[in-house]
Amino acid sequence: RKRVEPEAIDHAVRELEAAGFDVRVESEFNRQFDRGDVFQQQPAAGRRLETGSPVTIFVSRGVQQTAVPDVFGLTQSEAEDAIVEAGLQVGDVGSEFSDRAEGTVIAQMPPAGTEVDRGSSVSITVSEGPATVEVPDVLCQDKASARSEVQGADLEYQEGGKTFSDECGGAAGGGIEQNPAPGIPVEPGTRGTTTISRGPEPSPSPIETETDDR
Numbered sequence: 001r002k003r004v005e006p007e008a009i010d011h012a013v014r015e016l017e018a019a020g021f022d023v024r025v026e027s028e029f030n031r032q033f034d035r036g037d038v039f040q041q042q043p044a045a046g047r048r049l050e051t052g053s054p055v056t057i058f059v060s061r062g063v064q065q066t067a068v069p070d071v072f073g074l075t076q077s078e079a080e081d082a083i084v085e086a087g088l089q090v091g092d093v094g095s096e097f098s099d100r101a102e103g104t105v106i107a108q109m110p111p112a113g114t115e116v117d118r119g120s121s122v123s124i125t126v127s128e129g130p131a132t133v134e135v136p137d138v139l140c141q142d143k144a145s146a147r148s149e150v151q152g153a154d155l156e157y158q159e160g161g162k163t164f165s166d167e168c169g170g171a172a173g174g175g176i177e178q179n180p181a182p183g184i185p186v187e188p189g190t191r192g193t194t195t196i197s198r199g200p201e202p203s204p205s206p207i208e209t210e211t212d213d214r
Contacts, residue, residue, distance in 0.1 A: 020052065
């Protein structure tokens with residue numbers, strides 16, 4: 001019988017039928033051969049057969065396609081399981097600050113519903129939660145400097161009132177208390193309240209007493 005190399009299905013069928021065989025065609029997914037190519041034949045090439053004997057050729061359907069699952073909002077573990085169950089591989093896993101819950105998927109590539117080759121990779125981005133900044137230490141600074149430093153840290157400055165204090169060497173006008181406290185991580189835009197010193201509390205005036213001149 002004639003040997004059939006991988007080629008277009010119509011050509012293969014015509015060649016075998018011309019040689020006097022009963023041709024049967026089976027289609028299977030195959031990553032190594034393009035869609036429509038013959039990648040296998042039974043019986044194998046080289047065997048002698050009677051005229052009219054059946055010969056089966058296996059035609060590639062190409063790489064099997066599958067839809068990318070929607071993993072947005074799932075935890076990283078749930079997303080990876082869904083990707084694998086769909087016959088795909090987990091690609092790059094990145095992370096970004098986000099208002100979404102920490103540890104949940106906030107982006108994927110390719111997008112959900114895209115038809116891709118089975119075994120392809122799907123990359124995901126996982127939320128790190130909201131971005132944070134540390135509250136700067138502006139204790140004992142004057143109001144202008146404190147305001148500038150707080151706003152420079154992407155926070156909102158608010159003066160929380162004034163009170164007598166011996167802090168900061170007794171100097172008036174400096175910050176003596178912060179809320180939130182210095183060094184605390186907070187979300188950008190958080191309002192920080194600074195209490196301002198009025199200086200030491202004044203000493204009480206001496207009490208004058210009347211004397212009897214009689």
